[in-house]
Amino acid sequence: MNTVTKSELIEALAAEQLHLAQRDVEYSVNAVLEKMGEALITGRRIEIRGFGSISLRYRGSRVGRNPKTGDAVTVPEKYVPHFKPGRTLRERVNQLDDNQPSESSAEN
Amino acid sequence: MTTTITKAELAATLYEEVGLNKREAKEFIELFFEKIRVALEDGQSVKLSGFGGFSIRDKSQRPGRNPKTGVEVAVSARRVVTFKASQKLKDDVAENVDVISGSLSNRSEASA
Numbered sequence: 001m002n003t004v005t006k007s008e009l010i011e012a013l014a015a016e017q018l019h020l021a022q023r024d025v026e027y028s029v030n031a032v033l034e035k036m037g038e039a040l041i042t043g044r045r046i047e048i049r050g051f052g053s054i055s056l057r058y059r060g061s062r063v064g065r066n067p068k069t070g071d072a073v074t075v076p077e078k079y080v081p082h083f084k085p086g087r088t089l090r091e092r093v094n095q096l097d098d099n100q101p102s103e104s105s106a107e108n
Numbered sequence: 109m110t111t112t113i114t115k116a117e118l119a120a121t122l123y124e125e126v127g128l129n130k131r132e133a134k135e136f137i138e139l140f141f142e143k144i145r146v147a148l149e150d151g152q153s154v155k156l157s158g159f160g161g162f163s164i165r166d167k168s169q170r171p172g173r174n175p176k177t178g179v180e181v182a183v184s185a186r187r188v189v190t191f192k193a194s195q196k197l198k199d200d201v202a203e204n205v206d207v208i209s210g211s212l213s214n215r216s217e218a219s220a
Contacts, residue, residue, distance in 0.1 A: 003153040003161075004144075012143055017136065020128070027126045028136055033159045035121045039113040041200050043211030047112050051141045054191065056201065056208060078202035081160070083191030092149045093164065094187045 006033075040081050050088035057082045115141075148189055160193040 004012075006029065014025040036046050036054070045055040056079040064075040085093070110117075115137045122133035144154050144162060153163035165188050172183035193201070201208070 002151075003155050004147045006156045009140075009143055009154065009156070013136070013139060016139065017132075020132065020136075024126055024128065025136075028122050028128065029140065031121050031125050032118050032137070032140060033156055035118055036113065037159055037197055037200065040197065041204050041207075043204075043208035044110075045112050047114055048141055049115065051145065052189070052191075056212075076202075076205070078205050079208050081191075081193040081197060081201055083162075083189075085189045089145055089148065089189060092145060093189055095149075 043079075048086065050086050052084055052086040052089055054081050054083045056080065156194075158194055158196055160191055160197055162189055162191050164188070165190050 010022075010026050010029050013029065014020065014022045017025060020028075039046055040054065040056060043056065045053060047053040059078050059080055061077040062075050063072050065071065066073055115134075119130070119133040119137045122128045122136055123130055126133075128136060147154050148162060148164055151164055153161060155161040167186050167188055169185045170183050171180060173180050
């Protein structure tokens with residue numbers, strides 16, 4: 001499956017935001033991602049209307065195993081980021097099969 | 109600082125840190141998420157290094173149940189978006205368990 005990378009996203013944004021220097025687009029994308037990461041690290045959640053939300057889920061400590069040696073190790077309690085797609089994103093991604101002939105699957 | 113970060117605060121970051129004007133900042137944030145939506149809608153994955161990746165997963169039909177009535181209904185086949193946090197973000201979040209626990213418990217006390 002084709003993947004859009006951060007640098008491709010930056011290029012695509014720069015191609016449309018012609019009033020911004022490519023460098024500012026790059027700073028902006030990095031600033032947005034840093035801000036979102038920072039928010040999660042300090043226990044905040046992210047909520048982007050029409051896109052989705054990322055919140056933290058608690059995972060209690062557990063006894064796991066080193067898959068190589070089979071030794072038991074204690075995995076400490078932690079939080080993990082969890083994404084819940086928003087309604088618009090959910091619907092737009094899922095509309096393919098219902099409404100349109102699936103063009104993108106023919107490309108593969 | 110509120111518990112939830114939204115588009116408004118992300119736009120404020122671009123205004124304060126990058127120097128975009130307020131209109132540009134707002135437009136940029138909208139377009140940023142729209143580009144990701146378009147890619148996903150098109151069946152592509154989006155990988156944002158250092159943060160994480162969004163990808164598409166096709167789910168086949170499965171049996172389900174109406175949780176209220178208990179009546180069995182099929183959950184139709186669908187295409188869904190999944191997010192996988194980067195190892196860096198996962199590690200950073202996991203290392204900050206005490207800070208996060210503190211911030212989450214202060215919050216529930218405050219709202220209680």
